[in-house]
Amino acid sequence: MKNIVLLAPTGQVGFELNRALSPLGKVIAIGRGQVDFTNLSELMAMIENVNPDIIVNASAYTAVDKAESEPEQAFLLNAELPKQLAKLANTLGALLVHYSSDYVYKGDGENFWQENNPVAPLSVYGQSKLAGDNAIMENCQNYLIFRTSWVYAARGHNFMKTMIKLAQSKENLNVVNDQIGSPTPARLIADVSAIAIVKMLTSDDKAKLSGVYHLAPQGTTSWYGYAGEIFKLARQANMELALKDENFHGIPTESYPTPAKRPKNSRLNVKKIEQTFDLTLPTWQSQLELTFAEWLEYQD
Template sequence: MSRKIVLLASTGQVGFELNRQLQSFGEVVTVTRENVNFLDLEAVYQYINKISPDIIVNAAAYTAVDKAESDIASTFTLNRDLPRVLAELSIVHDAWLVHYSSDYVYPGNGDTSWIESDAPGPLNVYGQSKLEGDLAIESIASKYLIFRTSWVYAARGNNFLLSMLRLGKERDSLNIVNDQIGAPTPASLIATVSTLCLQKVISLDSAQSFSGVYHLASRGHTNWYDFASKIFDEARIRGLSLALKKGGLGQISSTEYPTPAKRPQNSRLNLDKIESKFGVIMPTWESQLSLTMEEWLDANGSV
């Protein structure tokens, strides 16, 4: 009998890639807002309960970090209460639960990489809601993988890569923040590694010892300005026409670019736990950017 995998939010960046990659692993039943509004938790419970899943993968989240500062009720419903309901369903169906969390659960100080057991200390509503989602799963579920990732982008969706490619065509100069450090991580990498980890836990008898929180991000780190520089270098190498002048990319500090939500300055995520426990080696953010640019070009042409 084939495994039944419920995938929430196959329209998001990570959800879209998961939908591609999980197909080889079982029968994927996608659940999106076309089926049920995820803010209606009772409806979500009933809908998924009827499917009777073996695995639940939650790629849904309230990800508009600045809007979250004022849209607090919806943020906590999606990022804290939905994971709690999914954890309850995972117990009812003895299902594995895969969930995604964020570098924003950490306080962002210092200059060393965070390890999963470090004390959290979110700086904004989104980070607090993601942390409370993680805690809800940890307190209820018994078979779960929580992957904390950072700076997610893809060849589709709303993300920094696509914003830079658009702005680079429209403007001859741009200023980008240079004092937040992290690892840009493509949704495709997140989906690939999540699927590998899931394959491992499903195949093991004593898999419950794998339950826990893991960092899942590209290797290395950069800041948004250097990430943007690399994007434009890669674009020029591939012959993309840009309005942005050479030398038109400027650096500014976070204080010069105020946003409703405060951002952590240090989002470095230590990868030792996922690498040692699952035997994976995470690739560098530079190699991943190159691959994602190729994918974007294949889909959009070299206009």
Template structure:
């Protein structure tokens, strides 16, 4: 039986991966509660003890704005750790699965980015993610790097949950409308990972590469928020926010420490053709994730309505 080592199983993506990967082998989960990820030598030794056939790295520094001032921490998790995992995977003849970001691209224009396009990160976060990608490609023969965008889930801290919380307590909201991308649920990332990895195990390292993983279609953060609130009202979630009080604003009106890409569109041709997949649209994926959030909220006896 294959040994699969999953790093960070308690995060948004890691939680879903722990459910999706169980059919591929014996799953060993290592969380930050189990071991200090900043002690890379100790972490590598622990992984090596498990004799991995597959290493899935769901650990990452995701605080985009904090990365501007806490660069060492961001580089450690997003660049140094993936480089070390790549070396270990190569030594163990194991597959390495890693998750990257639309932030590696410059965010210009309106065409969907292709995997071979020139990278030019606008932020420290994007620079650290690109450094991790490059290190894996340099040090490891068997790898799958999935670049994704606008990740959210029914659990954890993310845009969908934040919007729902704000709409229950505020009478008006302003959301950026000039950044375009595809909201990607963690569940879709995990499911596509499992399907792709299964084929990679069968077909070999010829499938190694960088792939874009996101739903089909595009929207703005404003459009994403509008769709979230529409679903909430359809499912009887009481919101303080009235529909007409959701306003669209420009990026310039919402300054942040890290610069965001205006164009986060990702071309899905490569992943769909290579693995014979058809990516679903972002709207249907949002509906599934929203229902999961609503059901979890009810089960947990958390008050939905203020």
């Protein structure tokens, strides 16, 4: 039986990974309630004591705007922690699985980003995530880095649930319409991760499979388009919304200033992950329907 260490098992992605990885071996979940993740030496000792075959890092500093004023904290959790995990995984001969972001790209143009495109993050958060990717590639032989975008889930705090709350309480709403990407549910991330891990473990050439992969559904939309689809599903479910259709407007990024600069183009080409792991990724709309239905059942 494989020993699988899962870091941050209660977050959006971590929760789904805890479920998806269970059939693959014994999952040893390590959360922030057990150890301070900024105490890297203590965390590494705890992981080493388990002697894992697989280390899955679902932890991250995700406060994009706050990172602008807390760069040291962002780099500690998004860059130095992955670096230490990479070194430890290499020493133990373990597979390291890590999650990155569309924020590593410069976010301009309209072309879909490919994994080998030049990187030029616009924010401290993006810079810290890129530093983590580079550290893993430099210090680990067997690894999978999944760059994803616009993550949400039935649980936790995310755009889908924020939009529902706003639509229930406000008659007017403006949402950015010139940032383009693909809403990616945590459950899809976890399921695809499990498939990739199995293929990696059974491969005779792990070095060939090690690398960076985009992980997102098919198709793209704007935040405005994403919100509109959420409202459509809410109305189909007979939810009472205060928001009026005529008062729901798309606005440019410049009309909604934030401390951290957002990429306008977060389109991710997913051909590499589909071809490598023999996958057919679903559309973002179908995944939103599933996640919305799950949330209706769950209602946290």
